[in-house]
Amino acid sequence: MKVWVDKSKCIGCGVCTALCPEGFEIGEDGKSQVKNPNANCNWKEIASNCPVGAIQIEED
Numbered sequence: 822m823k824v825w826v827d828k829s830k831c832i833g834c835g836v837c838t839a840l841c842p843e844g845f846e847i848g849e850d851g852k853s854q855v856k857n858p859n860a861n862c863n864w865k866e867i868a869s870n871c872p873v874g875a876i877q878i879e880e881d
Contacts, residue, residue, distance in 0.1 A: 823879040824864050826853045830875035837876060840867045 844860035868876040
């Protein structure tokens with residue numbers, strides 16, 4: 822599974838970092854980014870909680 826953040830949609834609200842601090846971080850641009858794609862996170866739940874749909878998941 823691949824997970825990434827669509828920076829054009831991200832508003833930097835921090836929902837993803839609150840739900841999975843080991844998987845996401847807010848970058849210097851003020852937007853979320855995946856910091857550990859191997860973190861033990863419920864990626865689909867986090868993506869569904871993103872208010873702007875910026876978290877993208879691609880199944881292998």
